[in-house]
Amino acid sequence: QVQLVESGGGLVQAGGSLRLSCAASGTPFSINTMGWYRQAPGKQRELVARATTGGGTNYADSVAGRFTISRGNVQKVYLQMNSLKPEDTAVYYCWARFGSEYWGQGTQVTVSP
Numbered sequence: 468q469v470q471l472v473e474s475g476g477g478l479v480q481a482g483g484s485l486r487l488s489c490a491a492s493g494t495p496f497s498i499n500t501m502g503w504y505r506q507a508p509g510k511q512r513e514l515v516a517r518a519t520t521g522g523g524t525n526y527a528d529s530v531a532g533r534f535t536i537s538r539g540n541v542q543k544v545y546l547q548m549n550s551l552k553p554e555d556t557a558v559y560y561c562w563a564r565f566g567s568e569y570w571g572q573g574t575q576v577t578v579s580p
Contacts, residue, residue: 469493469569471561476574479551483578487546488539489561489571497541500564505557505576515559518544530555551578 475487491498502517516536518524524536535547544561556578561571 469498469563469565471563471569471571473559473561473571473574476559476576478577478579480579481551481553483551484547484549485551485576486548487559487561487574487576489544491542491563491569494542494565496565498563498565501538501544502536502562503544503546504560504562505555506560506573507554507557510557512560516546517562548576551576553578553580 469491470493471489471491473489479485497520500517500519503515504512505515506512514527515530516526516534518536518538520538520541533550537545539545558573559576560573563569
């Protein structure tokens, strides 16, 4: 059973930066696709960014140019968030596809005006 553990959320002022980390455990195998989703209060969960072990990435239009996703190794994924805006406030979830889909518990990111 794959487990995902996130870290790095917190409170930051608008214009600031945060870095999220996610590590997978429970399998010795490479996880090809990992990424981040977010869910703001009263809204649906949405894709933020995804990355493959082959180097492919895709981003939501709302974060492109400000956020950077990277794969530390075949079982880790990071999200560098720069120029944060209050509308980026949400719970951020790590996600992985390894046969099935797996989710982390979520980490709160709050951006104050």
